[in-house]
Amino acid sequence: MKLPPLWSGVLIARYKRFLADIRLDDGRVITAHCPNTGSMRAVNVPGCRVWVSWHDNPKRRLPWTWELIELPDGAMASIHTGRANALVQEAIESGGILPLDREWALQREVRVEDSRLDFRLTPGSGEAVWLEVKQVTLKEEGCGYFPDSVSTRGRRHLEALMALRAGGDRAVLVFLVAHSGIDDVRPAAHLDPAYARTFEGACEAGVEVMMLGCEITPEKITACRFRRLH
Structure with a gap:
């Protein structure tokens, strides 16, 4: 970008x-x-x-x-959270970072009951893929954490992803790491224990967790350093 x-x-x-x-x-x-x-x-x-x-x-x-x-x-x-979704969309459309390698119809900001999820990808056949993007900038003791404060909205998004996975769709949480010094991300149980518990439940329910790191200069932000966390 x-x-x-x-x-x-x-x-x-x-x-x-x-x-x-x-x-x-x-x-x-x-x-x-x-x-x-x-x-x-x-x-x-x-x-x-x-x-x-x-x-x-x-x-x-x-x-x-x-x-x-x-x-x-x-x-x-x-610190511009509004750029996170655009960076993830670039990664999806490039086909070379996120492992979503088919042709997709992409929708943004799709309502799911009382929440909105960032992306819905619909293939020509097979299950839909739902993605929720969370920007990560909190680094403590060498590790990245999300959220950086209590996030009721974040828990609702995890619950929506779990429900979609239970219905047969693929559900993905993407941590967009907008901090060049973060190489790993964990739920911030010390800041929001309820989010951490819901995160663990989402992983057990089959929600995929991916991390997409960034190289950042005053000229551009490049999404790279992809890792599958769960």
Whole structure:
């Protein structure tokens, strides 16, 4: 995924979930939109170098958007959760990363009872494949974890995947690892024990778990480092 032109600066503070104050390299202090509703545990680090994009849209209240951060250990992370699905879709369509090697009709944001799942892939014959994508940026003690705070919505998505698998479809949870320093992902039982229990139940029920890592630069994000976790 090629990124739009980015400006670099230093993070001053993220606040009110959707706002971040940043001092650009030219000395200007801007307020940027923070496109991440999570806790951003471990990637909200004031003083770190960050990159922002600028959008010429008069309907936007804030023209700047926070995109990337370089963490103290040198790892790069994308904080823009809106890019996760596009990266996974690129991986699906390339045919070379996710092991979904047939011709598919792809639907996005498909409603399943009281939830929406990110993708439904329908082959010419055989079972449908449902995918839910979760972006991972939390690294602790050398490992990646999801979620980074209590996630009732995440548990609902796992329950929806289990129900679909019980009905005969293929169900897949994809951890899109938007952090160059993460090589493995586990459920964050220390932050959300209920999610971890539901995750284990989903694995036992036949839900597949895949990890797709990323190489990240200020110019592009490349989905790579595929691993099957379960």
